Amino acid sequence: MNGTRPPILILYGSETGCAEDVAERMARQAKRRRFPVRVHPANDFTGSSLSDETIILFAVATTGQGEEPRNMKRFWRAMLQRHLSPTLYSHITYAVFGLGDSGYAKFNYPGKKLYKRLLQLGANPIAPRGDGDDQHYLGLDGALVPWLKDLWIRLSNRYPLPKGVEEMSEDELMPSTYRITPVPPSSSSEDLQYRLVLEEGERRVSCLKNTRITHPDHFQDVRHFIFGMDPDKDVQEGFPRDTSHLSYRPGDVMNIQPENVPEQVDAILDLLGWAERADEFLDIQPRETGSSNHPAWIKEKRTLRQLFTYHLDAFSTPRTSFFEWLSHFAQDSEHKEKLQEFTSPEGQDDLQTYCHRMKRTAYEVLKDFTPMVIPIEYVLDVFPRLRPRPFSIASAPKPTGEIELAVGIIRYRTRMSSPRVGVCTQWMKDLQKGSRLTASISPGSLELPDDPKTPLILIGLGLAPMRSFLQERISQGAYENSVYFGCRYSDKDFHFREDLEGWAQKGHLKLRTAFSRDEEKRVYVQHRMVEHAQELWKSIHEESAKILLSGNANRMPDDVATALVTIFIQEGGMIEEEARTLLGIMEKHGQFQQECWF
Numbered sequence: 001m002n003g004t005r006p007p008i009l010i011l012y013g014s015e016t017g018c019a020e021d022v023a024e025r026m027a028r029q030a031k032r033r034r035f036p037v038r039v040h041p042a043n044d045f046t047g048s049s050l051s052d053e054t055i056i057l058f059a060v061a062t063t064g065q066g067e068e069p070r071n072m073k074r075f076w077r078a079m080l081q082r083h084l085s086p087t088l089y090s091h092i093t094y095a096v097f098g099l100g101d102s103g104y105a106k107f108n109y110p111g112k113k114l115y116k117r118l119l120q121l122g123a124n125p126i127a128p129r130g131d132g133d134d135q136h137y138l139g140l141d142g143a144l145v146p147w148l149k150d151l152w153i154r155l156s157n158r159y160p161l162p163k164g165v166e167e168m169s170e171d172e173l174m175p176s177t178y179r180i181t182p183v184p185p186s187s188s189s190e191d192l193q194y195r196l197v198l199e200e201g202e203r204r205v206s207c208l209k210n211t212r213i214t215h216p217d218h219f220q221d222v223r224h225f226i227f228g229m230d231p232d233k234d235v236q237e238g239f240p241r242d243t244s245h246l247s248y249r250p251g252d253v254m255n256i257q258p259e260n261v262p263e264q265v266d267a268i269l270d271l272l273g274w275a276e277r278a279d280e281f282l283d284i285q286p287r288e289t290g291s292s293n294h295p296a297w298i299k300e301k302r303t304l305r306q307l308f309t310y311h312l313d314a315f316s317t318p319r320t321s322f323f324e325w326l327s328h329f330a331q332d333s334e335h336k337e338k339l340q341e342f343t344s345p346e347g348q349d350d351l352q353t354y355c356h357r358m359k360r361t362a363y364e365v366l367k368d369f370t371p372m373v374i375p376i377e378y379v380l381d382v383f384p385r386l387r388p389r390p391f392s393i394a395s396a397p398k399p400t401g402e403i404e405l406a407v408g409i410i411r412y413r414t415r416m417s418s419p420r421v422g423v424c425t426q427w428m429k430d431l432q433k434g435s436r437l438t439a440s441i442s443p444g445s446l447e448l449p450d451d452p453k454t455p456l457i458l459i460g461l462g463l464a465p466m467r468s469f470l471q472e473r474i475s476q477g478a479y480e481n482s483v484y485f486g487c488r489y490s491d492k493d494f495h496f497r498e499d500l501e502g503w504a505q506k507g508h509l510k511l512r513t514a515f516s517r518d519e520e521k522r523v524y525v526q527h528r529m530v531e532h533a534q535e536l537w538k539s540i541h542e543e544s545a546k547i548l549l550s551g552n553a554n555r556m557p558d559d560v561a562t563a564l565v566t567i568f569i570q571e572g573g574m575i576e577e578e579a580r581t582l583l584g585i586m587e588k589h590g591q592f593q594q595e596c597w598f
């Protein structure tokens with residue numbers, strides 16, 4: 001019964017999948033309200049190709065330092081063209097939901113800029129801009145759930161349904177996105193084998209080294225990985241021989257596609273009652289041709305075991321849409337009710353307590369709500385895609401094409417009885433020499449100064465990008481480098497210590513370390529910075545030094561910013577407001593760049 005309201009185009013810009021998930025959620029809600037809908041990454045459209053649209057909804061994330069995600073950049077460039085008429089989109093109704101994190105200086109910039117640019121081009125907002133914030137105590141849903149509720153009221157009022165046509169009720173199950181049918185066993189052997197498919201920009205790489213670099217007594221397992229190309233293995237895996245390297249620049253990020261380990265895959269298949277059918281090849285076809293957000297491998301046949309090994313994420317903390325789907329498949333009426341409540345605005349606190357605070361995995365949620373009967377056709381709706389994880393490259397480009405990483409294996413406790421582990425890092429921990437994996441490179445948000453003579457100040461806890469930059473600078477003969485590095489113990493988690501101390505001895509850098517647990521008094525990088533206030537001020541003020549800050553975040557970025565403000569006040573004779581303004585200007589002009597992850 002679609003087609004009774006004007007069609008909606010939903011465009012997303014997403015780096016790690018959240019905005020794409022929001023776009024799909026918007027699409028399901030639109031379909032329930034009888035709006036025909038298509039979902040696309042924004043790059044599928046350019047300025048003029050939007051002219052035929054009536055209603056456009058945007059879900060736009062932020063990456064880097066207030067930048068647009070890669071699958072939106074081309075679209076955004078087209079939107080900025082000077083010659084576009086101020087009435088170009090006067091026939092278009094739109095809404096923008098931005099996804100960001102107010103811990104970053106440029107909170108939700110792409111969403112904010114897009115909303116404004118559409119106004120300049122004559123488009124008509126149907127609702128105020130939504131600003132999703134990871135820092136909200138309910139996460140993204142804190143802003144999204146009420147925003148969507150308001151949006152549908154506005155759209156439904158603007159475009160009433162004809163008499164006799166009803167919206168679909170929340171209880172009614174939507175058709176699955178894909179039609180999934182078993183491939184007959186008599187099919188050609190071509191159809192009954194696993195064929196690897198790569199997304200644009202991806203390459204297969206081999207693991208050459210995987211060694212622990214933290215002391216065996218240290219609580220955290222941090223590993224040094226080296227990856228390289230192997231053209232012979234590429235051919236064995238069905239790809240053309242490719243002798244080129246996966247090229248990158250210092251500061252770039254390597255995205256690693258994780259896999260689920262066999263025990264996990266067996267566990268989820270058992271739980272869902274699919275063990276018997278786990279190795280049956282399936283043909284997977286999109287039901288509707290309008291949208292284009294399908295993974296590249298969808299054209300191939302897959303078994304359920306392969307889907308859960310390579311493509312589906314069942315072991316991360318699930319998003320709200322997971323609960324939305326489960327509410328249809330739970331067999332117990334109380335379970336159904338609880339799952340529905342989790343997706344309602346009123347149920348958000350409970351969802352936070354039950355799931356996000358405890359970091360329950362999708363698998364654990366399923367166990368709690370057993371019995372659950374999920375038709376196989378819905379497997380790609382219920383479980384999100386297993387996404388690549390970003391890691392800063394720890395080496396400068398080498399003639400051999402090798403790429404090095406320093407990876408912290410995620411393992412921590414919540415009130416759940418078993419420790420929480422990172423999907424990708426837990427799998428990487430056991431990579432062997434020769435193991436093959438899929439990876440791609442994306443630009444990081446830190447950049448070396450164009451002129452090697454410009455002094456460089458590296459601050460933080462993330463040694464990977466620092467080492468990459470230092471290798472590059474030293475190879476350029478650029479020795480005006482200062483490093484402010486912090487970790488817990490000088491002899492347990494000071495990674496790449498020999499490299500740094502060796503360079504310091506040769507006069508290639510000034511090394512200032514802060515080992516927070518070696519001394520009775522906790523010392524952090526910001527304390528070392530203030531100790532060297534005069535030297536830092538001179539370098540920043542007189543020599544326009546560039547400052548790059550990296551590492552996992554918590555309070556560190558704020559503490560470092562406060563230390564810089566203190567230095568500007570102390571050495572530059574400024575009042576606090578002037579010092580903060582100067583820091584803001586430095587950030588705006590790229591003299592101070594940060595890449596921190598939470």
Ligand SMILES: Cc1cc2nc3c(=O)[nH]c(=O)nc-3n(C[C@H](O)[C@H](O)[C@H](O)COP(=O)(O)OP(=O)(O)OC[C@H]3O[C@@H](n4cnc5c(N)ncnc54)[C@H](O)[C@@H]3O)c2cc1C
Binds near residue numbers: 258390408423426598
């Ligand atoms: C630009 C960039 C560069 C990065 N570079 C590096 C790098 O060089 N090295 C590196 O090790 N990591 C790096 N990271 C972080 C890394 O990408 C993430 O940690 C990644 O999620 C790990 O994947 P995973 O599948 O193992 O963990 P996931 O299964 O994705 O779980 C990660 C999630 O676990 C939660 N979590 C983790 N630790 C804790 C804790 N102690 N308490 C509570 N919750 C916790 C957080 O919610 C986190 O988002 C980088 C991230 C970015 C964005």
Ligand SMILES: Cc1cc2nc3c(=O)[nH]c(=O)nc-3n(C[C@H](O)[C@H](O)[C@H](O)COP(=O)(O)O)c2cc1C
Binds near residue numbers: 069099106108597
């Ligand atoms: C590397 C990185 C950089 C980010 N930079 C910003 C930023 O500058 N401003 C902001 O508001 N949010 C920033 N965020 C937060 C993301 O926009 C937010 O987590 C969003 O939900 C991610 O959506 P996605 O999964 O669709 O990419 C950043 C997140 C990451 C991982």
